[in-house]
Amino acid sequence: MRLILLPVLALTAACTIDQDISGPVYFAENCAACHGPTGEGDGQLAEFLSVPPSDLTMLSARNGGVFPRDAVMSAIDGYARGAHFAPEMPEFGAGDLGDTIIVEDEDGIGTPIPEGLVALADYLETIQK
Template sequence: MRIIGPGLAAVLALGACVTPRQTDAMTGAARYADHCAACHGPGGRGDGVLAAGLPVSPADLTALSARNGGVFPWSMVMARVHGYAGRAGEMPEFGTILTGPMVSWADETGTRVETPAGLLAIARYLETIQA
């Protein structure tokens, strides 16, 4: 029988403390960095490197809850991130980028919605950066 050292045991214990929601937020942070930070900025304040050249200023994503009475607006965020074709001057359509495994998610009313896992991950990350 092999005994693991204290360092490896600590890493394994720490890994066991990460919840699926935290894992989603970490995955969402990576997706945010790849697809959102150029416009919205690394901290989500609307100050990305491309922001000045856009016809519509990117939103400050750290103020979503504040603008919604202190409640994170899940459905609005996910609809906006997913995108709609033909909305000139706003966010590009990310629907095709967010293809992949679907997960069941309960919206604010408790209705179960099949949602791309990547989309939910980005929304969970955005919830973590609220001011």
């Protein structure tokens, strides 16, 4: 296991992720079929889901202009899911999201998070409108 201490996740996570881990690639391979290639919820499988996929480009707008990184990672991982999620949404935490890194919050508390999950959250933050 490789450990990296990150003082501020939002500013430094993308710079310390393994070169082989790519948020855009993870998104294209695992999310785009439902959420669409641009994340707007218009993927080719969207019409077949019991709950329409979220427009992932509006996460910050729906959260007062702040990207809800912890909630996004928790939803992707499968740890916290509300009734608004389609049961078809996979729990990616059960799969291989890469090596675990330690991410420190503003209070210095470290949390182990898979690299792929951090990379995917970083990518989703870049597509916000």
